[in-house]
Each structure stands twice: as C-alpha cells, then as structure tokens.
Amino acid sequence: MSSTSNTSGIETRERSFHLPDYPGAEYTVTLARSRGRGAQGWMLAEVIVRSTGGPLVVEGFPPTERLVRAALSEDPPAVFQTAYDSTRELELVPERYRRALHRRGIRTVDGLLGLTHDQLRQVHGIGDTGVAAIEHARTRYRAERLAQPDD
Structure with missing residues (x-):
C-alpha cells in the first residue's frame, strides 16, 4: 500500500487487490483524508477496476464499504485472495x-x-x-x- 501527503494537508492511500467473490477484476482504490484524522476520516477518492479476464459486470460491483476496508487492511492476502502471479510486486513484504x-x-x-x-x-x-x-x-x-x- 502506498501513502502520500501533500502541502494542502491531504493524505492519500492506494492499494490494488482482488476480491474472491468478485472474480475477473482487479481493484485499485485510492482513499483520502485530512492529515491527523483517525481511521474513520478516510473517504473513497477513486476506484479503478481492471478486467483480469472477460467482461466486467457493473451489477457485480462490490459495496463501497468493502472496498474501503480492503484498502485499509494491513494484510490483504489474509482477507482477500489474490491469484498467484510471479511478476507481481511484493505486497506481502513489510x-x-x-x-x-x-x-x-x-x-x-x-x-x-x-x-x-x-x-x-x-x-x-x-x-x-x-x-x-x-x-x-x-x-x-x-x-x-x-x-x-x-x-
């Protein structure tokens, strides 16, 4: 997960993941909050959905709360399955x-x-x-x- 802050006092956090009950899509979620706020201060800023095989079904989009929880999770593979990909980055490594x-x-x-x-x-x-x-x-x-x- 990547986090950044800018001079306007806005902190962003981005994470990419797969959800096992929404196959065929990879989600990249960007959250934003004012610096210094607790975990409840995170708001969904952007969602990018990429097909990993076949057409995407709009009716099958996961709830916003689920995407936010996934983006804030410190250990996504324990909660969200990710297909093995030898070229993927090292998200399990601190x-x-x-x-x-x-x-x-x-x-x-x-x-x-x-x-x-x-x-x-x-x-x-x-x-x-x-x-x-x-x-x-x-x-x-x-x-x-x-x-x-x-x-």
Whole structure:
C-alpha cells in the first residue's frame, strides 16, 4: 500500500487487490483524508477496476464499504485472495524491507523466491526481524504458487 501527503494537508492511500467473490477484476482504490484524522476520516477518492479476464459486470460491483476496508487492511492476502502471479510486486513484504529489496533490484515474487536465505541476510537494511518477516512472506507466496491450478 502506498501513502502520500501533500502541502494542502491531504493524505492519500492506494492499494490494488482482488476480491474472491468478485472474480475477473482487479481493484485499485485510492482513499483520502485530512492529515491527523483517525481511521474513520478516510473517504473513497477513486476506484479503478481492471478486467483480469472477460467482461466486467457493473451489477457485480462490490459495496463501497468493502472496498474501503480492503484498502485499509494491513494484510490483504489474509482477507482477500489474490491469484498467484510471479511478476507481481511484493505486497506481502513489510514496506521497510520491500524498500531494501527494491534497492537491491528485487521487485517481484520470482525475484524474492530466487534468493537463498544467506543472500537475503546479506541485503543491507534487513536484519533478523526483517529476514523472519520476509521468510513468512516467501512461505505464503510458495503456498499460493502450489495452490494455483495448472493450465
């Protein structure tokens, strides 16, 4: 999830995800709020819906509250299924460790799964806690890959 603030005092948060009961679509939700407000201050600013296979059905659009909850969720894969995609970004990896991996050129699931444990420990900015968090994410990515049906 990405968050930004601007000089007008508006904070935005953006997240992309899939919802298991609304197949065939990826949602990118942007929320906005005045800086310094609690979680109740978030308002839906923009929704981008992208087809991941086949036509989109407008009647099947998820409720606004569901999209906001999904965008605010700290752990979307635990709540919302996302199909395994080896080229997708590392949303299961906590942000601070993701930045360290990006500096090393590791930006995709395949790139992360291609690292050995020792190579991971050598990435600057990732200590024992980071290695544990990333290993947890790697385990979940591997489970997703194994659960994906063969074509």
